[in-house]
Structures are given as C-alpha cells and as structure tokens.
Amino acid sequence: SSPVSPSHRLISSSALSGAVCIPVFLPLTVLFLICVSQSAEASVLQWPPCLPSADQLWDPLAPTLLLAWIVLHALLYLLPLGKVLNVYKMSTWFWSVTAVLLSVLLALGAPLGYLCELLVPLAVSAVAVSFLSSIYLYVRSFWAPSDALALGGDTGNPLYDFFIGRELNPRIGNFDLKYFCELRPGLIGWVVINLGMLMKEAELRGSPSLSMILVNCFQLLYVADALWNEEAVLTTMDIVHDGFGFMLVFGDLAWVPFTYSLQASFLVAHPQSLSSLTAAAIVALNDTGYYIFRKSNSQKNQFRRDPTHPSVSGLETIATATGKRLLVSGWWGLVRHPNYLGDLLMALAWSLPCGFSHLLPYFYVVYFTVLLVHREARDERQCRAKYGLAWDAYCRRVPYRIFPYIY
Numbered sequence: 001s002s003p004v005s006p007s008h009r010l011i012s013s014s015a016l017s018g019a020v021c022i023p024v025f026l027p028l029t030v031l032f033l034i035c036v037s038q039s040a041e042a043s044v045l046q047w048p049p050c051l052p053s054a055d056q057l058w059d060p061l062a063p064t065l066l067l068a069w070i071v072l073h074a075l076l077y078l079l080p081l082g083k084v085l086n087v088y089k090m091s092t093w094f095w096s097v098t099a100v101l102l103s104v105l106l107a108l109g110a111p112l113g114y115l116c117e118l119l120v121p122l123a124v125s126a127v128a129v130s131f132l133s134s135i136y137l138y139v140r141s142f143w144a145p146s147d148a149l150a151l152g153g154d155t156g157n158p159l160y161d162f163f164i165g166r167e168l169n170p171r172i173g174n175f176d177l178k179y180f181c182e183l184r185p186g187l188i189g190w191v192v193i194n195l196g197m198l199m200k201e202a203e204l205r206g207s208p209s210l211s212m213i214l215v216n217c218f219q220l221l222y223v224a225d226a227l228w229n230e231e232a233v234l235t236t237m238d239i240v241h242d243g244f245g246f247m248l249v250f251g252d253l254a255w256v257p258f259t260y261s262l263q264a265s266f267l268v269a270h271p272q273s274l275s276s277l278t279a280a281a282i283v284a285l286n287d288t289g290y291y292i293f294r295k296s297n298s299q300k301n302q303f304r305r306d307p308t309h310p311s312v313s314g315l316e317t318i319a320t321a322t323g324k325r326l327l328v329s330g331w332w333g334l335v336r337h338p339n340y341l342g343d344l345l346m347a348l349a350w351s352l353p354c355g356f357s358h359l360l361p362y363f364y365v366v367y368f369t370v371l372l373v374h375r376e377a378r379d380e381r382q383c384r385a386k387y388g389l390a391w392d393a394y395c396r397r398v399p400y401r402i403f404p405y406i407y
C-alpha cells in the first residue's frame with residue numbers, strides 16, 4: 001500500500017532536481033558575483049570563475065553583526081507601536097528609527113566603509129542563517145495544522161518541501177516570520193550595504209562619485225517606498241500563496257541584500273565618470289519607472305480595497321464569477337502587468353550609472369527580467385484558474401503582458 005497521503009502531490013523530476021541544485025548553486029552565485037564585483041577585471045565570463053579563497057570566507061565579526069542586525073529588527077518589530085492589520089504589524093515609523101540609528105552611528109565615526117571588506121563573510125553568514133532558518137521552518141511545519149500548509153509545499157518529498165516551504169505563514173505567537181523577513185532585515189540591509197560602499201568610495205577618492213550617489217538614491221527610494229506602502233506586500237503572491245521555505249528565506253536574507261547591491265560594490269573598484277546630461281537622462285528614466293510602478297500598484301490596491309473610491313470608481317471593469325471585478329482601463333488597461341514594466345525601467349536606470357564597459361552591473365536587469373517573466377506566467381495561470389472566461393476576456397481586451405506592443 002502507498003504511504004503517500006491524499007494531500008501529497010506528484011512533482012516532476014525537473015522540479016525536484018531544481019530543488020536540489022538551486023540551494024547549492026544560488027549561494028555560490030552570490031559569492032561569485034561579489035568576488036567579480038571586487039576584482040580588477042570584473043568579468044563574469046572569466047574562466048576559471050572568480051571565487052573567494054577559504055580564508056576570505058570567515059570573519060567572526062560577520063555573524064556577530066548579522067545576528068545583532070536581525071535581533072535589532074525583531075525587537076523593533078515587537079515594540080507595541082504602529083498600526084496592526086490582521087496580525088501584521090505596520091511600522092513605517094520604524095524605518096525612521098533605523099535611519100536615526102544609522103545617522104548616530106555615522107556621526108560617532110562608525111567605519112561603515114569596512115562593510116566592503118566584510119561583504120564575503122557577511123554573505124556566507126547570511127547563507128548559513130538561511131539554511132538554519134529553513135531547517136527550523138521545515139521541522140516546525142510538522143506541528144502545524146494541515147490548513148496552515150501552502151498549496152504545493154506539502155508534496156511529501158523532503159528536499160522539495162524544504163526548498164518551497166511547507167507552512168504558508170509560520171508565526172511565533174503574533175510574530176509573522178515571512179512578513180518580517182520579506183520587508184525588514186534584508187531589504188534595509190541592502191540600503192546599508194549601499195551606504196557602506198558609498199563611504200568606502202569616499203575614503204578611497206575623497207568623495208563619492210555621481211554614479212554612486214545616483215545608485216544609492218534610486219535604491220533608497222525603492223526600499224523606502226516598499227516600507228511606506230508596506231500594506232501592499234500583504235497581497236503579493238509570496239505572502240498569499242507561497243510557502244516559507246529555503247527559496248524565500250534565502251531570497252529575503254541573502255539574495256536581496258548581496259546581489260541587489262552589486263552596482264554599488266562594483267563602483268567602489270571601478271569608478272565611472274558621468275556627464276550631467278547623462279545623469280539627468282538616467283534620473284528621468286528612473287523617475288518614469290517609479291511613477292508607473294507606484295501609480296499602477298496604488299491603483300490596483302485602491303480598487304481592491306474600495307472599488308467605489310472616487311479615484312478608481314470611473315474606471316472600466318469586467319465582472320468575474322467570483323464576484324471580484326478586473327480593471328480593464330487605466331494602468332491595467334495598458335498592459336496586464338504595468339507594475340512590472342515600471343520596475344524593469346527602474347532596474348535599467350540602476351545599472352546605467354555603471355557605464356557599458358562591464359556586464360556585471362547589468363546582472364540585476366537580466367535576473368529581474370527572467371524573474372518577472374516567470375512570475376507573470378505563474379500569476380496568469382492562477383488568475384485563469386480563478387477567473388476563467390473573464391480572464392480570457394481581459395487578455396483579449398489587453399493583449400500585451402508587460403511591454404506595450406512588444407510582449
């Protein structure tokens with residue numbers, strides 16, 4: 001007789017091999033990319049590939065700083081301040097606390113530029129914390145009731161379930177682990193690493209370059225926007241559908257801070273000169289991307305919260321069998337994912353200050369295009385299953401997915 005429970009689903013061999021290879025391949029990719037960004041050649045195509053030597057991997061200061069950083073954010077999250085939505089703590093105020101703390105540290109002369117030397121051991125520590133946290137999440141999921149498990153995260157295959165995550169929203173009391181990790185230590189850590197690179201450049205060359213200032217400002221705007229609009233993260237696929245396993249833990253704690261900061265890390269060792277005119281054009285591109293990203297996300301969020309609100313009540317919609325309506329005019333009538341379009345324009349603007357001499361600063365644009373195209377296909381499948389014929393009607397009415405007249 002088969003020991004497979006009825007809730008267990010069959011997984012393809014390609015999905016299983018992905019779940020086995022990715023936890024090895026992605027951490028190595030992070031170390032490789034940091035190493036390339038700091039090497040003189042900065043070539044991603046160099047053979048043999050650039051990897052840190054064994055003695056570069058470890059510095060006892062790195063895990064100490066990382067754990068202190070995570071604990072600081074957990075304590076700030078636990079403070080009884082800020083609005084609570086369901087069990088989620090909205091704490092925009094806490095962004096200002098972090099900013100004040102950082103300013104005090106800088107005023108006291110904290111050598112933030114030293115983060116540049118610590119990048120590799122910090123990334124190794126973040127990978128170790130990701131593995132340990134994912135093991136904890138996997139084990140504790142066996143005590144969770146079956147309705148707390150993510151669809152698709154309970155296949156019965158330990159490797160796959162460890163990777164995808166069994167439990168949907170693991171919590172310790174009211175402390176939601178997924179929501180905490182998605183928006184706090186990694187995302188804010190990314191901004192701090194950028195700032196460290198800016199300080200390092202100032203130490204080396206007397207002042208930060210225009211390229212470095214642009215990269216820091218663009219990415220700070222992106223992170224501040226995410227924290228300012230933190231309610232919106234509650235409706236993303238990651239929070240609503242995906243289990244909290246290695247993929248998301250590693251994505252939040254290691255991938256985001258250490259690969260999203262590659263442009264800043266590249267600029268420390270590879271200074272670029274930028275004319276004011278080029279800088280102005282890049283700022284215009286980033287602002288256009290941000291405008292599309294913010295307006296389209298806010299339009300959908302407002303419509304989902306209150307379709308009778310004056311800012312969205314005049315928009316054309318189609319009805320679906322679920323009772324929910326779909327927007328077919330405004331931003332969501334331009335393409336089916338206007339928010340991805342804005343995000344991709346910003347991604348390009350973050351790379352352009354690094355010039356055209358190297359591929360590495362464009363890693364983020366390439367990775368992000370692949371991620372969003374894959375995500376769009378996944379969302380499309382879920383929406384078709386949810387809305388059926390109404391979704392097909394929406395697709396006929398708005399034929400392009402991300403880029404008008406192209407894709």
Ligand SMILES: NC(=O)C1=CN([C@@H]2O[C@H](COP(=O)(O)OP(=O)(O)OC[C@H]3O[C@@H](n4cnc5c(N)ncnc54)[C@H](OP(=O)(O)O)[C@@H]3O)[C@@H](O)[C@H]2O)C=CC1
Pocket residue numbers: 235236237238293297300303304324325326327328332336337339340343375379382383394
């Ligand atoms: N920087 C990064 O690394 C990443 C950034 N992002 C960004 O995160 C943001 C959120 O992205 P994501 O969670 O993927 O998805 P979206 O915010 O695009 O949400 C998709 C959902 O919106 C609803 N929807 C789709 N079309 C319509 C319509 N016409 N009218 C009304 N509702 C509609 C559907 O849900 P329902 O109908 O159930 O409400 C659908 O499932 C994006 O801006 C993206 O760019 C995402 C991933 C990584």
Ligand SMILES: CC(C)=CCC[C@@H](C)[C@H]1CC=C2C3=C(CC[C@@]21C)[C@@]1(C)CC[C@H](O)C(C)(C)[C@@H]1CC3
Pocket residue numbers: 026182183187222225226233236238247248250251252255256
């Ligand atoms: C290769 C790999 C490990 C992929 C894992 C994917 C994750 C890195 C991303 C999945 C969805 C994300 C979101 C954001 C960051 C990256 C991850 C975690 C996000 C927090 C960035 C800021 C945005 O404003 C956002 C809040 C909309 C966004 C939500 C999704």
